[in-house]
Amino acid sequence: MNRLEQIQQVTVTAQQMRDIEGRIFAAGMPVAALMEKVAGAIVDRIIGDGGLVKHLGASILATPKNYPPNTSPLYKNFPPQFRKVTILVGPGHNGGDALVVARELHFQGFIVGIYCPFPKLKELTSQHAQYAKSLGIPFYEQIDNNLLKDCDLIIDGLFGFGLEREISDPIASAINQINQLAKPIISIDLPSGIHTDTGEVLGTAIRATHTLCLGLWKQGLLQDRALEYVGKAELIDFDIPLADIAAILGETPQIQRVTKAFALAHLPLTRPPVTHKYKMGHLLLICGSRRYAGGAILTALGARASGVGMLSIAVPESIKPLLVSHLPEALIIGCPETESGAISHLLEGIDLESYNAIACGPGLTKDATSVAKLVLDSDIPLLLDADGLNILAQMGTIPKLSKRQALTILTPHTGEFKRLFPDLPDSTQDRVNAVREASRLSSAIVLLKGARTAIATPDGSVFIVPESTPALARGGSGDVLTGLLGGLVAQSSACSCGTGVSPVSLAEIVAAGAWWHAQAGILAAQERTELGVDAFTLTQYLIPVVGSGE
Numbered sequence: 424m425n426r427l428e429q430i431q432q433v434t435v436t437a438q439q440m441r442d443i444e445g446r447i448f449a450a451g452m453p454v455a456a457l458m459e460k461v462a463g464a465i466v467d468r469i470i471g472d473g474g475l476v477k478h479l480g481a482s483i484l485a486t487p488k489n490y491p492p493n494t495s496p497l498y499k500n501f502p503p504q505f506r507k508v509t510i511l512v513g514p515g516h517n518g519g520d521a522l523v524v525a526r527e528l529h530f531q532g533f534i535v536g537i538y539c540p541f542p543k544l545k546e547l548t549s550q551h552a553q554y555a556k557s558l559g560i561p562f563y564e565q566i567d568n569n570l571l572k573d574c575d576l577i578i579d580g581l582f583g584f585g586l587e588r589e590i591s592d593p594i595a596s597a598i599n600q601i602n603q604l605a606k607p608i609i610s611i612d613l614p615s616g617i618h619t620d621t622g623e624v625l626g627t628a629i630r631a632t633h634t635l636c637l638g639l640w641k642q643g644l645l646q647d648r649a650l651e652y653v654g655k656a657e658l659i660d661f662d663i664p665l666a667d668i669a670a671i672l673g674e675t676p677q678i679q680r681v682t683k684a685f686a687l688a689h690l691p692l693t694r695p696p697v698t699h700k701y702k703m704g705h706l707l708l709i710c711g712s713r714r715y716a717g718g719a720i721l722t723a724l725g726a727r728a729s730g731v732g733m734l735s736i737a738v739p740e741s742i743k744p745l746l747v748s749h750l751p752e753a754l755i756i757g758c759p760e761t762e763s764g765a766i767s768h769l770l771e772g773i774d775l776e777s778y779n780a781i782a783c784g785p786g787l788t789k790d791a792t793s794v795a796k797l798v799l800d801s802d803i804p805l806l807l808d809a810d811g812l813n814i815l816a817q818m819g820t821i822p823k824l825s826k827r828q829a830l831t832i833l834t835p836h837t838g839e840f841k842r843l844f845p846d847l848p849d850s851t852q853d854r855v856n857a858v859r860e861a862s863r864l865s866s867a868i869v870l871l872k873g874a875r876t877a878i879a880t881p882d883g884s885v886f887i888v889p890e891s892t893p894a895l896a897r898g899g900s901g902d903v904l905t906g907l908l909g910g911l912v913a914q915s916s917a918c919s920c921g922t923g924v925s926p927v928s929l930a931e932i933v934a935a936g937a938w939w940h941a942q943a944g945i946l947a948a949q950e951r952t953e954l955g956v957d958a959f960t961l962t963q964y965l966i967p968v969v970g971s972g973e
């Protein structure tokens with residue numbers, strides 16, 4: 424993995440970023456030099472070749488006006504048009520970065536205006552402000568019409584990771600006013616107002632169209648509640664030495680972003696030349712009911728895409744023919760059923776220990792209690808989802824999960840999470856903390872579904888899937904995930920040849936599977952729009968995501 428791929432996996436809190444920067448400064452890098460470097464990279468990303476300005480659409484290229492031709496190399500990227508950029512400057516080094524950007528855009532021929540309502544600035548920031556004023560760049564203490572009229576682009580440098588309390592007036596009102604303009608807004612490091620670690624909105628926050636995160640990914644940008652403020656996020660690398668990151672975060676950071684490089688390294692994409700089906704994992708899916716027959720099909724199609732060697736599917740007897748017709752390769756086990764059409768118990772003679780993994784839950788209904796009890800008592804890796812989780816919550820057996828000999832994986836959405844862990848903090852808020860606590864409490868690997876799905880291990884490692892699509896917010900896409908993960912877990916458990924997989928290794932595989940699922944959603948949405956990603960279609964995009972060239 425190259426340096427940039429490693430950097431992309433890292434996430435930090437504000438304190439960790441401060442500590443990492445502290446080491447760089449202590450080693451002799453001047454603060455002012457770093458600010459120049461960072462701001463230079465931001466300017467390049469905004470107006471350089473292939474820069475954001477070109478992608479922001481027509482609004483950035485306003486009515487042509489007579490502006491003196493500029494011969495600088497960057498300027499040649501643009502037709503000679505009038506460009507007005509408003510830059511929001513805060514009191515700290517986020518504001519300092521913004522002032523350097525303002526200065527450079529001014530030199531490149533942009534018409535720059537600065538909003539800076541703060542009477543006192545940090546020293547370096549203050550020096551940059553003084554120089555910008557000397558160049559004739561206008562400063563405004565209030566958001567007024569001169570500043571916003573005809574403005575094509577707003578650059579937000581009010582607060583970065585130094586934001587420490589709620590934003591109050593007049594800045595809060597200014598932010599609200601700016602948000603209403605519906606202009607492109609590029610936030611430097613974080614949208615001002617977003618808590619660096621928890622993603623909480625501190626009073627109010629800039630609704631950015633783009634966020635250029637500096638140096639290392641800030642944890643708050645990966646929290647669901649921050650996403651509507653973050654817009655498209657990307658990392659601006661400024662060559663932080665890996666040794667300084669490792670010195671603060673350890674060789675393996677506790678909280679990691681699941682990147683493509685990470686995921687591909689953990690998926691079983693190539694097989695040994697000499698093998699057979701049982702060596703490639705045997706998964707038992709327990710799912711479906713007369714009422715929710717489709718859920719069983721979707722789960723099974725997810726498992727099919729995982730490449731698992733053998734797939735057995737336990738369903739109520741009455742829907743067996745349906746499953747056979749959709750999955751001719753699978754072994755369908757018709758089970759006795761309750762009056763309501765749920766599985767009442769597993770067939771006599773099914774030896775649970777002969778499987779490499781069990782995935783249980785989608786479409787079961789809460790009437791399948793006895794099955795859930797049975798699988799909990801087994802000694803093989805178990806993934807519980809949907810009604811499997813609801814039954815678990817009803818039985819109140821979370822504490823007993825630690826007694827299981829094999830690993831357990833729970834995959835709740837926020838509603839199921841609340842039922843399972845009623846005493847834990849709300850998982851719609853600080854999700855990273857919530858999923859970590861849940862894993863600690865249950866001794867299970869917990870995957871908390873959402874826009875940024877997060878996976879935790881009992882020892883506190885967390886993996887976050889950083890890209891997904893709301894196209895997946897649709898009935899059945901979770902069933903596909905359960906099957907896919909079940910298949911991956913069965914393969915890894917078969918490959919470990921009885922030595923057992925560690926919780927972290929298994930969580931890495933689960934995280935890779937969640938990445939795969941999200942990428943299939945993204946690819947399907949690109950080709951078919953966000954409306955075109957029904958759960959069946961999603962299953963058809965799993966293989967193309969990891970297929971040739973991807």
Ligand SMILES: NC(=O)C1=CN([C@@H]2O[C@H](COP(=O)(O)OP(=O)(O)OC[C@H]3O[C@@H](n4cnc5c(N)ncnc54)[C@H](O)[C@@H]3O)[C@@H](O)[C@H]2O)[C@@H](O)CC1
Pocket residue numbers: 444454455457458461513514515516517518520545581582583584585586587588589590591611612613637638
């Ligand atoms: N040191 C450097 O040269 C570098 C600076 N960077 C930039 O520096 C930023 C961090 O700089 P700082 O530590 O100065 O922090 P910020 O610029 O994020 O903000 C801190 C300032 O805001 C004030 N403040 C905090 N909360 C407030 C509130 N609610 N209302 C009003 N004022 C409030 C603080 O008193 C302080 O003056 C990063 O986000 C990044 O943009 C780094 O990215 C790169 C290296």
Ligand SMILES: Nc1ncnc2c1ncn2[C@@H]1O[C@H](COP(=O)(O)OP(=O)(O)O)[C@@H](O)[C@H]1O
Pocket residue numbers: 809836872873874875876891892893894895896897898899900901902903904940
């Ligand atoms: N807004 C969103 N953005 C990205 N992914 C989402 C979003 N909403 C839901 N998802 C994903 O879609 C899946 C939904 O699963 P789940 O809630 O169990 O649905 P179902 O039970 O109907 O299959 C999860 O993988 C979740 O992470």
Ligand SMILES: [K+]
Pocket residue numbers: 517579580581582583610611612613614615
């Ligand atoms: K900012």
